[in-house]
Amino acid sequence: MLSVSATRPLTFKISPPSPAFSLRTHMESPPRTHFTPTSHSPQTNPDIKDTSDGFTITLQEWQGWGAVSPLPAKVVEIVKDLKLLEKSTEVQMSFSGHRGKLEGDFGMQENKKHRATYQALGDSEKKLQFFSARQIACRLLGSRGYLCQKCWLPLEEDCMCSKLKPSSLWRGIRFWLYMHPKDFLRQNNTGKLLWQVLGVESATLCLYGIAEDEEIMWNACKIAGKDKVWCLYPNKNVATKSVQDAVCQEISADPECNTTMTNEYKPLNFILIDGTWSNSAAMFNRLKEKTKSVWGVEDLPCISLSAGVSTMHKLRPQPSWDRTCTAAAAIGLLSELQVLPQFNSYGLDKQNEALENAVDVLLEALTARRLRMGRSITRRLRHSSNICYCVSLLAMMQACEAPACDLDLVLSCCGYDESLAVIWSSHVGFLSLYLQLKNADDALDVHGGSGRTLLQMKKACNISFENLDYSVLTDKCKGPQYPAKPCCDAFKEFACPFSDAINDLESDCASTMFSFINLYGKYPPGLFANECREDKNGLDCQNVEQSKKSGGVQIAATQSSLLMLTAGLIVLLLQLF
Structure with missing residues (x-):
């Protein structure tokens, strides 16, 4: 039997900005050249x-x-x-x-x-x-002369401009891409997709610390008024409103919003912070300071979004599953606006589709480049120097008897994130100091962030899912309807041979498999978990030929008949709490 249970929707409070490539990491290192x-x-x-x-x-x-x-x-x-x-x-x-x-x-x-x-x-x-x-x-x-000016990819090899489809956005909405300088011209940046698809009048670049850019953005915000400016920023310490609560409150207070748009109407301005998660805090603080200087109050209104995991998670893992890339933040916002009665006549679904296509195109271009260069698409991060630095900070905390509440802050400063838990914990010095500074009860608490991850680490999967043949799924399970029976039959045919590995609660095989299924099939998150349920025990693998090859790999007929796919899904859910 193969058991699949539905999962809770993955939610995120977004800002912008920012797989398994690292968010905001070098996608590649071109041959060294002289300018x-x-x-x-x-x-x-x-x-x-x-x-x-x-x-x-x-x-x-x-x-x-x-x-x-x-x-x-x-x-x-x-x-x-x-x-x-x-x-x-x-x-x-x-x-x-x-x-x-x-x-x-x-x-x-x-x-x-x-x-x-x-x-x-x-x-x-x-x-x-x-x-x-x-x-x-x-x-x-x-x-200069190396990257395409439009898509920021190598001009001669990877330019993807011809594959993008422009789509004009309703002029009542304007995005501001508040970008950190270190993300400017970065090849795996997704913020650039917004002005490529929507145009610079609807999605405008504003570089952090560049006076000319910031002046343009704030002049536009001052003209629009504070009640028409929002920031998308996923920070638990920042008070946020849902899209419906924030935007509809403004619309109900402005009769002009409920009538046909006029040339004088002031658009809704959404600021997307486009930078690494370590840089975004400073960027948000600068926005708050400017808000205070312009309007006399520091509380810049923030919006939270509820949506699924971005396609780019397959390319660049975020520090946590409630955070996503800049383009996905814009897509999520447009999706939530589209369902509101006040906005459903403006065709936002068309721009949404165009942006989703652009993200897919970028993902394919970056993946193809890495494969062409002989590099794995499951990027391994360089972290040894960060670990040593973190050990030093933890030792200082111990010597100074610093409170345990500062621990997560220190880990964040070191560059630690949940995707590195297994590797970091293998460093004896780090793990020893960590456990001394955080007692077992805190570490095991279901709401404890870093501690929970460290004590529930998964070993790496020993199956090369990136090298398998996913046509078993993609040829039979096709959108937009994704019929349940063909999809589930194809899913069993692909997954059942790996049941032992996927049922292993100590490995990350389940989550790895789903990542690559969604990568190659571009399936909606949770498709198989929601559709493929035969009975309370799950899906029956007994009738699936165990010796079938999957991606050219011969699977022995010694696999168990019960594939508990809930194990992999639970692993992902645990990261949310």
């Missing part, structure tokens, strides 16, 4: 014009990357400084990795120079502006 001012790749961006010195960034080039603001003065200043440094040192500028990181002798000299400049700036605002401008300047120069 040559007078030459570009054979196929260049049409919006990038050659200049006499090769360093000048024009307004056309700047806005070609998705910006709507004037060319930032600080960025221009730093580009000039880089040019002067290269001239004075007679060392050629070169970039590596994401093309935004200076390397070699020039990189070392520039690093010393920019650190000295940063320290000399006494004002925190000037420091932020300098930091942001430098990050962006390096990314602009390093990506």
